Amino acid sequence: MSNKQDSKDNKDKLRVYEYAKSLNMSSKEIITILKRLNLPVNNHMSVMENEMVTKVEGFFRDIKANAAAKRAQESGGAAVQTATAQTNRPKAAPSVQETTKPTTQDRQGTMNSINTKTQQPTEQREQRQQNNQNSRPSGQGQGQGGQGRPSGQGQGQGGRQGGQGQGGQGRPSGGQGYQGNRPSGQGQGNRPSGGQGQGYQGNRPAGQGQGQGGGNRQGGAPSGGGNRSFGQGGAGASAGNRPAPASAPAGQSRGFDAGAGRGQQPRGGSEDRSGGKNGRFNNGGQKRFEDGRPGFKGGNNNRGGKGRGGKGQQQPPREKIDNTPKKIIVRGTLTVGDLAKLLHKDASEVIKKLLFLGVMATINQEIDMDAIMLIAGEYGVEVEVKIPVEEDAFETFEETDEAEDLMVRPPVVTIMGHVDHGKTTLLDAIRKTNVTGGEAGGITQHIGAYQVEINGKKITFLDTPGHEAFTMMRARGAQVTDITIIVVAADDGIMPQTVEAINHAKAAGVPIIVAVNKIDKPEANADKIKQEMTEYELVPEEWGGDTIFVEVSAKQRINLEGLLEMILLVAEVNEFKANPNKRARGTVIEAELDKGKGPVARILVQHGTLKIGDAFVAGNCFGRVRAMVNDRGRRLKEAGPSTPIEITGLTEVPQAGDPFLVFEDERKARAIAERRAIKQRQSDMGANTRVTLDDLFNHIKEGEIKDLNVIIKADVQGSAEALKGSLAKIDVEGVRVKIIHTGVGAITESDVILASASNAIVIGFNVRPDPQAEATIAQEKVDVRMHRVIYNVIDEIEQAMKGMLDPVYKEVVIGHAEVRNVFKVTKVGAIAGSMVVDGKITRSAEARVIRGGIVVYTGKIDSLKRFKDDAKEVASGYECGITLERFSDIKEGDMIEAFIMETVER
Numbered sequence: 001m002s003n004k005q006d007s008k009d010n011k012d013k014l015r016v017y018e019y020a021k022s023l024n025m026s027s028k029e030i031i032t033i034l035k036r037l038n039l040p041v042n043n044h045m046s047v048m049e050n051e052m053v054t055k056v057e058g059f060f061r062d063i064k065a066n067a068a069a070k071r072a073q074e075s076g077g078a079a080v081q082t083a084t085a086q087t088n089r090p091k092a093a094p095s096v097q098e099t100t101k102p103t104t105q106d107r108q109g110t111m112n113s114i115n116t117k118t119q120q121p122t123e124q125r126e127q128r129q130q131n132n133q134n135s136r137p138s139g140q141g142q143g144q145g146g147q148g149r150p151s152g153q154g155q156g157q158g159g160r161q162g163g164q165g166q167g168g169q170g171r172p173s174g175g176q177g178y179q180g181n182r183p184s185g186q187g188q189g190n191r192p193s194g195g196q197g198q199g200y201q202g203n204r205p206a207g208q209g210q211g212q213g214g215g216n217r218q219g220g221a222p223s224g225g226g227n228r229s230f231g232q233g234g235a236g237a238s239a240g241n242r243p244a245p246a247s248a249p250a251g252q253s254r255g256f257d258a259g260a261g262r263g264q265q266p267r268g269g270s271e272d273r274s275g276g277k278n279g280r281f282n283n284g285g286q287k288r289f290e291d292g293r294p295g296f297k298g299g300n301n302n303r304g305g306k307g308r309g310g311k312g313q314q315q316p317p318r319e320k321i322d323n324t325p326k327k328i329i330v331r332g333t334l335t336v337g338d339l340a341k342l343l344h345k346d347a348s349e350v351i352k353k354l355l356f357l358g359v360m361a362t363i364n365q366e367i368d369m370d371a372i373m374l375i376a377g378e379y380g381v382e383v384e385v386k387i388p389v390e391e392d393a394f395e396t397f398e399e400t401d402e403a404e405d406l407m408v409r410p411p412v413v414t415i416m417g418h419v420d421h422g423k424t425t426l427l428d429a430i431r432k433t434n435v436t437g438g439e440a441g442g443i444t445q446h447i448g449a450y451q452v453e454i455n456g457k458k459i460t461f462l463d464t465p466g467h468e469a470f471t472m473m474r475a476r477g478a479q480v481t482d483i484t485i486i487v488v489a490a491d492d493g494i495m496p497q498t499v500e501a502i503n504h505a506k507a508a509g510v511p512i513i514v515a516v517n518k519i520d521k522p523e524a525n526a527d528k529i530k531q532e533m534t535e536y537e538l539v540p541e542e543w544g545g546d547t548i549f550v551e552v553s554a555k556q557r558i559n560l561e562g563l564l565e566m567i568l569l570v571a572e573v574n575e576f577k578a579n580p581n582k583r584a585r586g587t588v589i590e591a592e593l594d595k596g597k598g599p600v601a602r603i604l605v606q607h608g609t610l611k612i613g614d615a616f617v618a619g620n621c622f623g624r625v626r627a628m629v630n631d632r633g634r635r636l637k638e639a640g641p642s643t644p645i646e647i648t649g650l651t652e653v654p655q656a657g658d659p660f661l662v663f664e665d666e667r668k669a670r671a672i673a674e675r676r677a678i679k680q681r682q683s684d685m686g687a688n689t690r691v692t693l694d695d696l697f698n699h700i701k702e703g704e705i706k707d708l709n710v711i712i713k714a715d716v717q718g719s720a721e722a723l724k725g726s727l728a729k730i731d732v733e734g735v736r737v738k739i740i741h742t743g744v745g746a747i748t749e750s751d752v753i754l755a756s757a758s759n760a761i762v763i764g765f766n767v768r769p770d771p772q773a774e775a776t777i778a779q780e781k782v783d784v785r786m787h788r789v790i791y792n793v794i795d796e797i798e799q800a801m802k803g804m805l806d807p808v809y810k811e812v813v814i815g816h817a818e819v820r821n822v823f824k825v826t827k828v829g830a831i832a833g834s835m836v837v838d839g840k841i842t843r844s845a846e847a848r849v850i851r852g853g854i855v856v857y858t859g860k861i862d863s864l865k866r867f868k869d870d871a872k873e874v875a876s877g878y879e880c881g882i883t884l885e886r887f888s889d890i891k892e893g894d895m896i897e898a899f900i901m902e903t904v905e906r
C-alpha cells in the first residue's frame with residue numbers, strides 16, 4: 001500500500017525538468033533561477049515544491065513588473081492605458097493567479113496540471129477552433145495585419161496556425177481570429193475557468209500589457225493604425241469585429257494582448273504551429289513567456305514588433321536572463337538544431353543568423369565547423385573543437401606538437417651490412433666505448449637496443465644488426481631508425497647484402513653513414529670501397545658528395561669516437577626532436593615470455609615519457625608498466641624519447657614492431673587491445689578468402705587449391721619467424737601451407753577460436769596452451785601440436801599435407817589372355833574361354849577387351865574360372881574361363897588385358 005502511495009506521490013511530484021518543459025525552458029535555466037532565488041535544487045530531477053513554483057513565478061512576475069514599470073515611465077499615455085488594461089484585467093480574468101502570473105499559457109498549463117489538471121485543453125481546443133473559424137472569414141484584420149508586417153507575420157502564425165487563433169493573426173485574419181476569439185475571451189472573462197484568452201492576457205501583465213495597450217488603443221481609436229503590427233492587426237480586427245472595442249476594455253486588452261503577443265514574437269510562428277498541432281493555446285503562452293524572458297527572445301520580440309510596424313511604440317529593452325554558455329565543446333559537424341541547443345538558443349534564431357551569413361539551412365541540416373565558429377562568435381561563445389580520433393588504430397595518428405614543445409632527442413641508429421663485415425663487433429665495440437657516467441661496470445643487458453653517450457649527447461643503437469630486422473619493423477609500419485650505418489669491410493668490398501642494405505635504407509629514406517671497417521687489416525683499401533660506393537650514389541664528401549664515410553676498426557677500436565661524432569653531426573643536421581611532455585608512444589623492439597617475469601617487452605620510447613604505472617596498449621596486448629629497466633639493468637621510474645627499456649606488466653606477449661601507446665587507464669587500454677585483436681583476427685580471416693588480381697591467375701591455374709592453415713605460437717619471435725620461413729618452403733604438389741597467425745607466448749583461447757574458425761591447426765613451439773585454451777581445444781576439437789624441434793614440425797606438417805592429397809593411382813597391366821572360344825550360357829552370358837598368354841589374370845582385376853588394336857570394353861572381371869572352379873588368379877600358360885561385367889559381345893581372337901590401379905607414393 002505504502003509503496004503504491006509512494007509511487008503515486010512520486011508521480012505527482014513536479015520535477016525541475018517537467019516544470020522547465022512546461023515553460024518551454026531548459027532545466028538549466030530553471031535551475032539557474034532557483035539557485036538565484038536561493039532555493040534548494042540539485043539537478044533536473046529535483047522536485048519542485050509548490051512553494052518553489054510560486055517563487056519562480058514571482059520571479060518572472062517581478063521581472064515583468066519591473067519591465068512594465070520602466071516602460072510605463074518611458075511612455076506616458078500608453079502606460080496609463082496599460083494600467084487601465086491591467087486594472088481591468090482582474091475583472092475580466094477570473095483568477096488572480098492568471099492575472100498576476102507573468103508566465104505563459106504553458107505555465108498555466110502546468111499550474112493547471114498541478115492544481116487542477118482540468119478541462120482546459122479541451123476548452124482551449126474548442127476555443128481555438130472557434131478562433132480559427134472566426135478568424136478566417138474576416139478580411140479586415142488581414143488587410144491590416146498584412147500591412148503591419150511585411151511578409152513575415154502572416155506567415156508564422158497566421159498561415160498555419162490560423163488554427164490556433166493566433167495564427168489567425170498571422171494571417172490578417174489573425175487579428176480577427178483572435179478577436180473572433182475574443183468573444184470567447186470575453187466569454188471567458190465570464191467564466192473563470194475559461195480563460196485562455198484571459199489567461200493569456202492575464203499573463204501578459206506588464207510588458208505585453210503595455211504593448212498591447214498601445215496596440216489596442218490604436219485599434220480602438222479611429223485612426224486604428226496599429227502601431228504594433230500584430231497588436232494592431234489584432235486591434236484592427238477586433239475593432240472591426242467588435243463594434244465597441246473601447247467599451248470592452250478588458251476584452252480589448254486581451255484581444256490586444258494576444259495580438260501583441262504574437263506580434264512581438266516573430267518566433268511565435270513556429271511555436272504557434274506546434275501549439276496548433278496540440279490544439280492548445282500553449283503557443284500563445286510560450287510566446288508570451290518568451291516576451292517575459294527578454295533575455296531570451298527579447299531581440300526577436302523587438303524586431304518582431306518593428307516588423308509589424310510598431311512605429312510609435314518602441315519597446316524598451318527588456319531585462320535579460322542570459323543563459324548563453326561561455327564555451328561550447330564541438331566534436332565535428334553539428335546540425336543546426338544541435339548547435340542551437342548547445343548555444344541555448346532557438347533553432348530559428350540560429351537559422352536566421354545563418355541566413356545573414358549567407359547560409360540557408362534547415363534545423364536538421366548539418367553545418368560545418370566554420371559556420372559553427374561564426375555563429376558561436378555571434379553570441380560571443382568560445383568554441384572548443386575536439387575531433388574524435390580513431391583510438392583503436394592509434395598507430396595511424398599522432399598528436400601534433402607545438403614547435404616550442406619539441407626537444408632534441410637522441411638519434412636511433414641501426415647497423416646494417418654484409419655477413420662478417422663486422423656489424424656485431426662494431427655494435428659491441430661501441431657499447432663498450434662509451435658508458436654513461438656512473439654506470440661504468442654496470443651489467444649490460446640485452447634489451448634490443450642500448451644507449452651510449454659522447455660529448456654529453458646520447459645515441460641509441462638498435463641491437464639487431466641487419467636489414468631483415470630493419471625491414472620487418474618497417475613492414476609492420478614501425479619507423480624506428482633515424483640513421484643507418486652501412487658497414488663494409490675494407491678488405492672485402494661491396495657484397496650482395498651490402499647492396500640490399502643500401503637499398504633498404506634508401507627505401508626507408510633514412511640517412512646513411514658508411515663505416516669502412518677492418519681498417520686495421522693490412523689489405524684494407526678504403527678508397528676502393530669509396531669508389532665502389534659511388535655506384536650506389538653514395539659519394540664521399542671529400543669527393544664532392546654528401547655521404548659521410550668513417551674509417552674504423554671495430555676489432556681494434558680505432559676511430560669509434562669519430563663514427564659517433566659523425567652520427568651526432570647527422571642527427572644535428574636532421575634535427576631529430578620529440579615532445580617529452582606527453583603520454584608515451586613507441587615501438588616494441590622485441591618481446592618474449594620470460595619464465596620468471598612473465599611477458600616482457602623491449603620498447604623504444606619515441607615520443608612522450610613513459611612512467612611506472614602507465615596503462616598502455618602494445619599491438620593487441622595491454623598492460624600497466626610494473627617495472628622498467630634500461631640497457632644497463634638499472635631500474636627507471638620514467639623513460640623519455642629515444643630511450644630503450646624493458647618493461648614488465650603486460651598480460652600477453654606483443655610482437656616486434658608493434659606500436660605502443662599509453663592510455664589514461666587500464667580499462668580503456670584493455671578495451672582498445674581487445675578491439676584491435678578482434679580486428680586483426682577478422683582481417684586475418686578475411687585474408688584467407690581474399691583473392692587479389694595478382695593471385696587470381698595462380699588460383700585459376702591451381703584449380704582447386706588446398707590450403708593447410710597454420711597458427712604458430714612460439715616462445716620467442718625468432719623461433720616463430722624461423723618456423724614460418726621453413727613451413728613456407730614445404731613443397732607438396734597441390735597443397736600449400738598458409739600461416740594465418742604467428743605469435744609469441746602461450747596458446748590462448750583466441751588462437752584456438754581462430755583455428756576453429758579457419759579450420760587451422762595450431763603449432764606450439766616450446767609453449768603450451770593456457771587453461772582456458774585447453775578447454776576450448778577440447779570443445780572445438782582443434783588439432784594442436786606441441787613441438788620442441790623445428791625439424792619435427794616440418795616433418796609432421798609435410799606428412800599431414802601428403803595425407804591431404806587425393807590419392808594418385810597408376811594403372812599396372814598384370815597380364816593378357818587371348819580369347820580362344822566363346823560359350824554363350826543362358827543367364828550367364830558369354831564366357832570367354834581364354835589362354836593366359838602373359839602375366840596373370842586375377843579375379844579382382846579390371847579388364848579391357850582389345851579387338852584389332854581397339855579397346856572395345858573396359859570394366860571389371862565378373863568371374864574367373866579354372867575349369868568349373870572359381871579361381872583367384874590364373875597364371876600365364878593356363879586356360880581359363882572369363883566373364884566380364886555387363887559385357888557379352890566377346891569374340892574369338894579378342895585380347896583381354898587385365899590391369900590393376902596402384903596408389904602412387906608421393
Ligand SMILES: Nc1nc2c(ncn2[C@@H]2O[C@H](COP(=O)(O)OP(=O)(O)OP(=O)(O)O)[C@@H](O)[C@H]2O)c(=O)[nH]1
Binds near residue numbers: 418420424426
Ligand atoms: N681485423 C678485424 N677484424 C674484424 C673487425 N671487425 C670485425 N672483425 C672480425 O670479423 C668477423 C666477423 O665479425 P662480426 O662482427 O661477427 O660480423 P657480422 O657482420 O656481425 O657478421 P654476421 O653476424 O654473420 O652478419 C669476426 O671474426 C670479427 O672478429 C675489424 O675491425 N678488424
